[in-house]
Structure formats: C-alpha cells, structure tokens
Amino acid sequence: MSEKPYAIIVEDDPKLSTVFQMTLQQAGYDTALDLNGDKYRSLLDSAEPALVILDLHLPYAFGGDILDDIRARYPRTVIAVVTADIVKAKNLTEKADHILMKPVSVTTLLQLAESVKRTL
Amino acid sequence: MQTGILFARLVALVLDNVSLYASAVREIAERERAQALLQESEVRFRQIVENASDIIYRTDIKGRFTYANPAALNMMGFKSEEEVLGKSYLDLTTPEARHKLKRTYDRQALGRIKNTYYEFPAVTMNGEIIWVGQNVQLIMEGDRIIGFQALARNITQLRQAQEALLLARDQALEASRFKSQLVSRVSHELRTPLGGILGFAELLQHETFGPLTERQNDAITNIVESANYLTDTVNDLLDQAQVESKSISLHNAYFDLSDLIEKISTNMSVLADKKGLEFHTEIDSNLPAELYGDENRLQQIIVNLAGNAIKFTRQGSVRVRIAASAPARWSLEVRDTGVGIPEEERINIFEPFRQLSNSITRENRGSGLGLAIVKQLVELMGGEISLQSEVGQGSTFTVTLPLIHAPGE
Numbered sequence: 001m002s003e004k005p006y007a008i009i010v011e012d013d014p015k016l017s018t019v020f021q022m023t024l025q026q027a028g029y030d031t032a033l034d035l036n037g038d039k040y041r042s043l044l045d046s047a048e049p050a051l052v053i054l055d056l057h058l059p060y061a062f063g064g065d066i067l068d069d070i071r072a073r074y075p076r077t078v079i080a081v082v083t084a085d086i087v088k089a090k091n092l093t094e095k096a097d098h099i100l101m102k103p104v105s106v107t108t109l110l111q112l113a114e115s116v117k118r119t120l
Numbered sequence: 121m122q123t124g125i126l127f128a129r130l131v132a133l134v135l136d137n138v139s140l141y142a143s144a145v146r147e148i149a150e151r152e153r154a155q156a157l158l159q160e161s162e163v164r165f166r167q168i169v170e171n172a173s174d175i176i177y178r179t180d181i182k183g184r185f186t187y188a189n190p191a192a193l194n195m196m197g198f199k200s201e202e203e204v205l206g207k208s209y210l211d212l213t214t215p216e217a218r219h220k221l222k223r224t225y226d227r228q229a230l231g232r233i234k235n236t237y238y239e240f241p242a243v244t245m246n247g248e249i250i251w252v253g254q255n256v257q258l259i260m261e262g263d264r265i266i267g268f269q270a271l272a273r274n275i276t277q278l279r280q281a282q283e284a285l286l287l288a289r290d291q292a293l294e295a296s297r298f299k300s301q302l303v304s305r306v307s308h309e310l311r312t313p314l315g316g317i318l319g320f321a322e323l324l325q326h327e328t329f330g331p332l333t334e335r336q337n338d339a340i341t342n343i344v345e346s347a348n349y350l351t352d353t354v355n356d357l358l359d360q361a362q363v364e365s366k367s368i369s370l371h372n373a374y375f376d377l378s379d380l381i382e383k384i385s386t387n388m389s390v391l392a393d394k395k396g397l398e399f400h401t402e403i404d405s406n407l408p409a410e411l412y413g414d415e416n417r418l419q420q421i422i423v424n425l426a427g428n429a430i431k432f433t434r435q436g437s438v439r440v441r442i443a444a445s446a447p448a449r450w451s452l453e454v455r456d457t458g459v460g461i462p463e464e465e466r467i468n469i470f471e472p473f474r475q476l477s478n479s480i481t482r483e484n485r486g487s488g489l490g491l492a493i494v495k496q497l498v499e500l501m502g503g504e505i506s507l508q509s510e511v512g513q514g515s516t517f518t519v520t521l522p523l524i525h526a527p528g529e
Contacts, residue, residue, distance in 0.1 A: 013312050013315075013316070015313075015315075015316035015319075015320070016312060016315045016316055016319060019315070019316065019319030019320060019323060020319075022323055022328055023319075023323065026323075026326065026328055084308045084309075084311035084312055085308060086308075086358065086362075093371075101311070102311040102312055102314070102315045103311055103312075103314040103315035103316075103317075103318045103319070103347070103351055104315060104319070105318060105322060106318075106319055106322035106323055106325075106326060107322065110326075
C-alpha cells in the first residue's frame with residue numbers, strides 16, 4: 001500500500017475534476033475519480049480516504065446522499081463540498097467539514113489538502 | 121237703558137266675531153304660506169335629487185323600489201320610474217353576487233346599522249355588468265324600520281383601474297422574481313466554467329505543466345486576475361438576486377472581532393500597498409471582544425466599503441474604525457482621502473448598478489452592486505448606513521448596527 005494519503009474526487013465536470021486531481025496530486029495525494037456519482041462506493045472499498053472533494057449535482061446521485069454514505073462508513077474522512085449551488089450548500093453546513101463555492105482557487109485547495117495531511 | 125245695554129252687548133259680540141274671523145283668516149293664510157314653503161322646499165329638494173349625477177333610490181323593508189332618481193334609471197337602462205317601482209334590488213345584480221348582497225342588507229336591518237357601504241356588480245337592462253358602490257341608510261318611522269335609502273355611484277372605471285393596478289403589481293412582482301431566478305441561474309452556470317479557467321490558469325502558474333517564461337507568467341497572471349474579477353462580479357450578482365428575492369438569511373454566531381479585522385486587514389493592506397496608500401484599522405476598547413452576528417456578511421460589508429475606498433483613493437490613506445456608539449449599538453466607519461462624492465450623486469449611490477459618473481476607469485471598474493448589497497445587508501441586520509463626503513477631500517461611510525446577543529441570553 002502506498003504511503004501517500006488517498007483522496008476521492010466526485011465531480012461531473014471533466015475539466016474541473018482534472019484541476020482537482022492535478023492539484024491534489026501536486027499536494028502529494030493518490031487520487032481516484034467518480035465522474036457520475038455511481039462509482040464512489042467501489043472507490044471507498046479500496047481504502048479509507050483522507051479527503052473527499054464532493055460536488056452536489058451529479059448524473060446518478062445527489063452529493064448530499066453520498067456525504068451521508070461516506071460519513072456512515074468513514075467518520076474521520078474530511079469531506080469538502082465543492083458546489084455552485086449556494087442554496088443546497090447551506091443545508092449541508094452542519095454535515096460537511098468544508099463548503100467551497102465554485103470557482104475554487106487552486107491555492108485554497110492546496111492549503112486544504114496540506115492541512116488535512118498534517119492531521120494524519 | 122235696556123236698549124243701550126243690549127246694543128253694547130251686540131257691538132261687543134260683533135267685535136268678538138270680527139276678531140275671531142280675523143284670527144281665522146290669519147291662521148289660514150299662515151297655513152297656506154307654510155304649505156307653499158313646504159311645497160317649495162320639496163320642489164327644491166326634488167330638483168336636487170332629480171338632477172343629481174349620483175344615483176339615489178329608496179326601497180321598502182322588503183327591498184322593493186319605491187323611488188329611483190333619473191340618474192339611477194339612466195344607469196340601469198330603465199325608460200321610466202314605473203319600470204323599476206316594485207322590483208326587488210336583488211333582481212338587478214348577478215346571480216353570483218345575489219346571496220352576499222342580500223346578507224349584507226339583512227344584517228344591516230337586523231343589526232339596525234344606520235349606514236353601510238358596499239360594492240357589488242349590477243346588471244343593467246342591456247345586460248351590461250357595472251360595479252356600484254353605495255351608502256345605504258335605514259328609513260325609520262319612530263322605532264320601526266320601514267325601508268332603505270341609498271346614495272350610489274357607478275364605480276366600474278375605478279374598479280377596472282384598481283384591477284389593472286393589481287394586475288400590473290402582480291406582473292411586476294412576477295417579473296422581479298423571474299429576474300432574480302434568472303440572475304441566480306446564470307451566475308450558477310457561470311461558476312463551473314469559471315472554475316475551469318481559474319483552475320487551469322492557477323495550475324499553469326504553479327508550474328504544474330512545466331517551467332514558464334516571464335512573458336508566459338505575465339499572460340497567466342492576467343488570466344487569473346480576469347477570472348477573479350469575473351468571480352467577484354458573479355458573486356455580487358448572485359447576492360443582489362438573493363437580496364431582491366428576499367432569500368438571503370443571516371447566520372449569526374459569536375465571533376472574535378479582532379480576528380475578523382486582522383483577516384480583513386491582511387487582504388486590504390495588499391491592495392492598499394499596490395497603490396501606495398496607508399491602510400489603518402482601529403478597534404474601540406469599550407467594545408466586547410466577541411460580537412454576535414453574521415461574521416461572513418460583516419466581512420463582506422467591510423471588504424466592500426474598504427475595497428471601494430482603496431479603489432477611489434489616489435493618495436493618502438484608508439481607515440477602518442470599529443467603535444461603540446449609542447447605547448446598545450456599535451459602528452464601523454470607513455474613511456478615505458479619495459475623490460469624494462458630489463452631493464447630487466449621493467442620493468443614488470446605494471441604488472443597484474449606480475456608479476459615479478466619469479468614475480468608471482480601468483482601475484476602478486465594478487458591477488455597481490457593491491454599495492447596494494452593503495446597504496441591503498446592513499438593513500437586514502437592523503442597522504443604517506450614512507455617508508459624509510467632500511469632493512477632493514474624501515468620504516466617510518458609517519454603518520451603525522445594534523449590539524445583539526444570542527437568543528435566550
């Protein structure tokens with residue numbers, strides 16, 4: 001097993017998911033991607049993620065439900081909701097560790113990734 | 121002698137009768153005069169009633185017409201008074217309105233209510249529906265109600281104008297809601313591609329794709345700055361849409377005032393430095409260290425005001441001062457040594473999309489929403505904002521807010 005921390009990105013926009021993946025890889029993470037909201041369960045099976053970047057509006061699932069799933073399975077995983085939907089995001093402020101409004105700056109994401117790494 | 125007495129009595133009797141006769145004649149004349157006056161008065165009042173442009177009519181206790189003036193006959197399309205006499209007022213309304221109309225006047229009679237006002241649709245002889253507004257009084261004979269008398273008016277045009285006004289108001293509200301939804305939707309749709317632009321540009325800037333030449337680095341810095349500017353505009357538009365649709369709400373909690381000011385100061389000092397301006401902050405020691413409120417929205421207010429101050433100041437300083445003000449209130453003041461705001465422009469300065477004329481330049485462009493959002497946020501917090509300014513000397517924006525506590529404290 002790799003020494004690197006593991007991060008899952010659940011984001012349906014291919015360009016944004018590339019940005020998130022490259023940023024987290026630059027921060028020293030192993031990353032896995034779910035573009036539709038239908039693969040995250042099998043990705044969770046492979047290892048406990050230190051960080052999940054989670055979009056809310058996905059083709060096959062609602063990010064809020066995915067958040068509940070991850071929380072039930074891995075309570076220590078840091079979940080950052082990344083969304084453009086300010087209304088839905090407000091309802092998740094209690095459950096998510098971070099709410100980041102799109103567009104998310106790479107610098108902000110790098111800082112978050114670094115701070116998660118320090119807690120491991 | 122006896123003849124003399126007899127004569128005297130006779131004379132007295134004649135004189136008495138003459139006086140009686142004179143008084144009877146006087147009485148008759150007076151009566152005739154009173155009757156003539158009465159007749160004259162009745163003619164006068166009848167003339168007033170008959171020539172009135174308002175509708176005047178009377179009914180008996182069962183609501184059957186006993187009198188209708190020409191204006192009433194004319195409005196309802198009757199050719200003569202005979203056509204209407206004996207008809208019930210209920211025959212002259214629409215079937216849908218009949219029940220309520222009857223209930224209104226049954227209640228007036230039962231409750232012995234002297235005067236009522238009611239509006240209802242009436243159907244004329246031509247089948248046209250008109251709206252009538254009428255004052256109805258009870259006609260009393262001693263204690264007994266013997267009928268109703270009404271003073272009414274055709275209010276069809278007034279009703280139509282009111283309905284048109286209500287319709288226009290509903291349409292305006294609907295248009296405003298639609299605009300807010302559109303702005304909200306558009307700004308939402310802009311955020312994802314903006315994330316792509318900003319993300320890839322920043323990755324390039326971090327040299328994720330390899331080292332950059334100076335010119336490449338400059339170009340990417342421009343992309344990042346433009347994307348950030350666009351992000352701010354989208355955020356402003358979304359805030360304005362939320363404020364307008366009243367869907368914005370405050371998330372109040374206790375927060376550390378010096379932490380907030382330090383955070384703001386770090387960002388604002390960078391902007392001020394770039395323009396060679398001094399940036400100062402000051403917190404009144406009389407204020408509690410922790411305040412209760414929406415920290416993010418307060419930060420937005422201060423950043424907007426201080427950001428504007430930096431934008432419109434070429435030399436000198438920008439100062440942010442937080443102080444205790446009137447009892448149970450606190451104020452935040454942003455003072456600059458900038459261009460100032462002419463008096464005629466101050467009135468519109470807090471309106472959305474308003475900017476000072478001749479002020480939009482390459483350095484200080486903006487959506488024109490910042491101050492409008494600030495004002496609306498301040499009002500949402502129960503506060504006020506004011507402005508003192510002198511052209512060429514600078515401006516001071518002062519926000520006064522209530523010192524509040526968590527519910528239950």
